[in-house]
Amino acid sequence: MKRALPILAVLVVLLAAIAFVNPFFLEPAGFLAFAKRAAPLVILAAGQYFVIVSGEFDLSVGSLVTAEVVIAARLIDGEEPATWPVIALLIVIGLLVGLVNGVVTTKLRVPSFIVTLGMLLVLSGAVFLWSGGAPRGALSEGFRAFGRGGLGPVPWSVLILLAVGAAAIWLMRADFGKTLMVAGDNERAAALSGVRVHRVKIFAFMLSGLAAAVTAILLGGFAGVSAQVGQGLEFSAITAVVLGGVVLGGGRGSVLAAMAGAFTLEALFTLLNLYGISGALEFTVQGVIIIVAVAAGAVRLPWKFTPRKGDAHAAS
Amino acid sequence: MNGIPVAARLREPTQVVFLALLGLIALGWVLVALDGGQFLTMESVVGIQQRSAALGIVAVGQTLAILAGSLDLSVAYLISLTSLVAAEIMAGQDGNIVPAVAAVLALSALVGLVNGLVITRLRVHAFIATLGVALIIRGILDHLYDGPAGKVPESFQVLGYSRIGPVPVSALLWAGVAVVAWFLLSRTRLGYRIYAVGGNEEVARLSGIRTGRIVVLTHVLCSVCAGVAGLLLASRLGAGAPTVGTDGGYDLESIAAVVLGGTALAGGKGGVAGTVGGVLLLAVLDTIFNQLEVNSFVKDVVRGVVIVIAVAVYARRTKGRSA
Numbered sequence: 171m172k173r174a175l176p177i178l179a180v181l182v183v184l185l186a187a188i189a190f191v192n193p194f195f196l197e198p199a200g201f202l203a204f205a206k207r208a209a210p211l212v213i214l215a216a217g218q219y220f221v222i223v224s225g226e227f228d229l230s231v232g233s234l235v236t237a238e239v240v241i242a243a244r245l246i247d248g249e250e251p252a253t254w255p256v257i258a259l260l261i262v263i264g265l266l267v268g269l270v271n272g273v274v275t276t277k278l279r280v281p282s283f284i285v286t287l288g289m290l291l292v293l294s295g296a297v298f299l300w301s302g303g304a305p306r307g308a309l310s311e312g313f314r315a316f317g318r319g320g321l322g323p324v325p326w327s328v329l330i331l332l333a334v335g336a337a338a339i340w341l342m343r344a345d346f347g348k349t350l351m352v353a354g355d356n357e358r359a360a361a362l363s364g365v366r367v368h369r370v371k372i373f374a375f376m377l378s379g380l381a382a383a384v385t386a387i388l389l390g391g392f393a394g395v396s397a398q399v400g401q402g403l404e405f406s407a408i409t410a411v412v413l414g415g416v417v418l419g420g421g422r423g424s425v426l427a428a429m430a431g432a433f434t435l436e437a438l439f440t441l442l443n444l445y446g447i448s449g450a451l452e453f454t455v456q457g458v459i460i461i462v463a464v465a466a467g468a469v470r471l472p473w474k475f476t477p478r479k480g481d482a483h484a485a486s
Numbered sequence: 487m488n489g490i491p492v493a494a495r496l497r498e499p500t501q502v503v504f505l506a507l508l509g510l511i512a513l514g515w516v517l518v519a520l521d522g523g524q525f526l527t528m529e530s531v532v533g534i535q536q537r538s539a540a541l542g543i544v545a546v547g548q549t550l551a552i553l554a555g556s557l558d559l560s561v562a563y564l565i566s567l568t569s570l571v572a573a574e575i576m577a578g579q580d581g582n583i584v585p586a587v588a589a590v591l592a593l594s595a596l597v598g599l600v601n602g603l604v605i606t607r608l609r610v611h612a613f614i615a616t617l618g619v620a621l622i623i624r625g626i627l628d629h630l631y632d633g634p635a636g637k638v639p640e641s642f643q644v645l646g647y648s649r650i651g652p653v654p655v656s657a658l659l660w661a662g663v664a665v666v667a668w669f670l671l672s673r674t675r676l677g678y679r680i681y682a683v684g685g686n687e688e689v690a691r692l693s694g695i696r697t698g699r700i701v702v703l704t705h706v707l708c709s710v711c712a713g714v715a716g717l718l719l720a721s722r723l724g725a726g727a728p729t730v731g732t733d734g735g736y737d738l739e740s741i742a743a744v745v746l747g748g749t750a751l752a753g754g755k756g757g758v759a760g761t762v763g764g765v766l767l768l769a770v771l772d773t774i775f776n777q778l779e780v781n782s783f784v785k786d787v788v789r790g791v792v793i794v795i796a797v798a799v800y801a802r803r804t805k806g807r808s809a
Contacts, residue, residue, distance in 0.1 A: 227613075229738075279801040280794055281751045287738055288794035295786025303783070405617060418611045454625025461618035465608035 174427035176467070177414045181430050184437040191444045202325060208436035209327040210385045210392065214403060215410040215432035216338045216425055217381020220374040222411050225354040225420025226275060226282035228375065230289035231382040231407060234267055235400030237297040238386030240305045243395040247307040257313070260383045267293070268379025272372030282375075290404070298397070305395045317391020327388045334384065338425045341377075347425075350374060354420025409460055410435045415467055499748020499756065499800045503763035506796070510767060514774040523777055530773050531652055538769035539656035540565075540715045540722075542762065544736050545743040546660075546667045547711025549761045552744050553671070554704040555684040555753030556605060556612040561712040561740060562731035563623040564597055568716030570627070570726030573636025580639045587717060594713025595706050597623070602702030620737070631728040638724050646722030656718055663711060668758045680704060684753025712736070742793050743768055748800055767792075 185195075194200040214231060221228040238260050245259070246252045271289055275282040298304075316326050341347050352360040353367045361367045389399055408418075414431025416423025438459065442452050511526070518525040544561050551558045568590045575586035597619065604615040648655055671677035682690040683700045691697050712731075719730050731737075741751075747764030749756025768789065775785045 274794060274798070278794075278798040280797045281745075283751055284742070284745055284797050285794055287742060288790035290738075291786045291790030291793075295783040295788075295790065299781060299783035299787065409614070409617065412611070412614050418613055451625045451629050453621045453628065457618040457621030457623075457625065460621070461604055461608070461610055461615060464610045464614050464618075465604070 173415065173424040174430055177427050177430045177434060180463075181434045181437060184434060184441055188437060188441050188444060191441075198323065202323065202328060204436070204440065205328045205331065206325040206392070207440075208433050209325075209331040210388045211403070211406060211410060211436055212331055212429045212432040213334050213381050213388070214385045214407040215414075215428050216334060217378035217385075218404075218407040219338070219411050219414075219416060219423070219425050219428035220341075220350065220377045221282070222408070222416055222418060222428075223354045223420055223423060223425075224350050224371050224374045225357065226371065226374070227408070227418075228271065228286050228378045229283065229404045230267065230271060230286040230293060231378060231385075232400040232403035232405075233290045233294040233297075234264065234379065234382040235386045235389060235403055236397065237293045237400075238263060238383055239390040239395055239399050240297050240301050240397070242313065242386070242390055243305055243309055244301055244307040246310050246313060248310060250310045250312055253310045253312040257387060260386060261380065264379040264381075264383025264386075265376050266379070267382075268376035269372060271379070272375030275375070276368040276371050305397055307395075309390055309395060313387070314391035317388045317393070319391075327392070330384065330388065334381070335426075335429055338429070342425045346370065346373065351421060354422075356421070406435065407432070413460065413463055500760040500763065502799065503747050503760050503767060503796070507763055507767050507770065510770050510774070514770060514777075517774065518777050521778055525774075525777065528652060530777065532649060532654060533776075534766070534769045534773050535657035535660075536654050537772055538765045539654065539660040540718050540734065541736065541739060541743060541768070542660040542765040543663050543711050543715045543718065545740040545747075545761050545765050546664050546758055547708035548740040549744050549747075549749055549756070549758055550667060550671075550680065550704040550711075551612075551708040552741070552749055552751060553684045553753055553756060554680045554701050555687060556701055556704065557616065557741060557751070558601060558705065558708045558712075559613065559616040559737045560597065560601060560620040560623060561708070561715075562735065562737040563620045563627060564594060564709060564712045565716040565719060565731030565734070565736055566627055566726075566728050567623050567731075568594055568713045569720040569723070569730050570631060570635055570728060572717050572720040573634075573638050573723075573726030576636065576638050576642060578637035578639050580641050583639065583642050590713045590717055591710060594709040594716070598706035598709030599702065601709065602705035605705070606698035606701050627728045634723070634725040634727045636720075636726045638720050642721050643724060644721075645718060656722075659714070659718065663714065664758050664762050667707075671757060676700070676703070681754055684755075686754070739768075742789075746793055746796050 189195045192200070195204065214235075218228055218231065241263070242256055242260060245256045267289065271282070271285055274280055274285045316330065320326055321329060349360070349365045350370050353365055353370050357367055385403070386400070393399055410432035411423075411428040412418060412431070413434055414423065414427035414429070416428050416431075438456065439452065442455055515525040544565070548558060548561065571593055572586045572590050575589055576582045601616050601619055604610050604619070605612050608615075610618075645655055645659065650658070671680065679690070679695050679700050682693070682695055683697045687697050715736070716731070720726050723730065743764040744756070744761050745751055745764070746767060747756065747760030747762070749760055771789065771792065772785065775782075775788075
């Protein structure tokens with residue numbers, strides 16, 4: 171919780187700024203609409219967090235989300251009874267992709283950056299090969315309900331987000347979380363003290379794949395079927411995690427902070443829209459803010475971090 | 487190098503990638519012959535070179551950044567930006583070529599300087615720093631341009647299209663860039679320092695190398711290479727285009743080519759020769775698929791698998807050697 175404080179403070183400031191311009195935001199309906207929009211990225215960031223804290227990257231999640239949505243549309247093809255089996259299949263695919271990423275990274279000793287980059291190419295190629303170049307078919311109403319509908323006033327996606335968030339926090343408090351953190355901090359020391367480093371890392375990749383599957387289910391309903399639905403999500407998720415103060419390279423940061431980072435990123439988009447910095451320059455502002463935020467984190471607490479690029483020069 | 491027995495030298499990733507390249511050409515020959523075509527025609531040889539020139543130039547720059555233990559995700563947007571700057575300044579006039587080239591080189595050096603300083607002075611991880619700079623450039627591109635702009639005079643299009651015998655001018659440019667980078671890495675003090683910083687930054691610092699400067703310099707060189715690629719693409723298109731860099735996927739693809747060439751992603755190991763092999767391997771693969779008229783999506787799948795397998799093979803070999 172203590173680690174998440176800086177990013178939570180930033181988040182509160184941003185939310186207050188949004189509420190200042192748009193008072194509707196303070197009403198339950200307004201805030202729930204925001205949470206519903208943010209849910210997919212927050213869930214994806216939680217998955218990415220596990221991989222990053224174990225010292226790896228997962229660049230394949232964006233194309234995995236696209237692949238899952240395209241697969242869902244083609245297999246369901248508007249048939250209501252197909253909804254649940256297809257959802258189960260999507261989750262299995264997500265876990266399987268994570269398993270392959272993890273096994274190739276750990277057992278074949280290929281850097282995860284390359285493994286998941288290869289997976290990105292394979293997934294985007296394979297799914298469009300299978301669907302003939304463009305998404306086909308349609309999602310059923312039951313499937314879309316997860317991204318659109320709700321239980322009374324509370325959207326399903328917010329409930330799913332709460333469940334995922336609770337599960338992620340619980341996982342990080344359990345033995346798994348502790349060994350994962352140790353494996354990311356110093357792989358060799360962890361291995362020597364009996365941690366099954368390969369197994370925890372593979373599990374982390376599977377969690378990321380699972381998160382991508384859930385994100386795809388939410389986005390399929392929320393944003394609809396397109397070939398671009400997952401585009402760039404891998405970078406957004408990694409950015410969100412880093413924005414939450416989680417260090418690339420592993421071993422540091424909390425999952426709550428990573429999810430708060432995703433909320434912050436989404437709040438930032440909302441705010442930029444409200445202030446009329448629409449579309450184009452939004453990216454520029456986003457880029458500047460990401461660099462500044464990460465730089466501020468690195469400069470403020472230098473003694474907490476192991477020496478990285480440039481430390482050496484600054485110290486000499 | 488001369489004292490090393492042949493068997494050990496064959497374990498070097500550079501040799502592996504060129505052997506794989508030869509194997510792939512042989513395989514391509516057989517497959518295309520079975521399909522009733524002819525593989526190494528003049529047309530396809532020129533095609534391979536032209537296809538690989540732009541990616542090759544970017545990948546050479548990327549090699550420098552990766553060797554120093556960094557990486558650059560901003561090259562794709564920088565290529566788009568420089569293609570536009572070049573075409574806008576040229577505006578179809580022969581006299582404007584020199585100022586345009588100068589402006590592109592200056593601009594890309596500046597972007598590289600920003601990348602390098604953010605990484606070294608602000609201590610932002612290279613992944614995030616260059617991703618942030620990529621977003622900044624993307625925003626500027628989206629804000630200023632909707633589509634192709636500017637005009638490249640015909641005399642400058644020579645760079646993109648004409649050739650001397652079977653060798654396109656663009657391939658010569660690539661070869662030039664690669665030779666300069668090779669010389670820099672293997673024959674100068676700066677080159678040794680780049681390897682030292684990428685190998686172990688702390689040790690390099692303790693041996694008196696100003697590691698920050700080295701990282702900044704590799705980023706400047708990497709961005710300048712991207713600028714040169716932008717010039718090449720502008721001359722090929724006859725105009726600048728805001729999507730030319732991202733459509734080519736030059737960011738991730740250049741990293742993939744570097745790693746395919748046996749350079750370690752963590753830095754300190756590898757070289758330009760391997761990268762040239764990696765880029766050619768990808769281009770030959772492309773050509774085979776084109777000649778067999780295979781669906782372009784299969785290409786992506788095979789490409790992804792090839793890259794992962796190659797790096798897995800290198801990882802095996804280093805393990806075998808150190809054991």
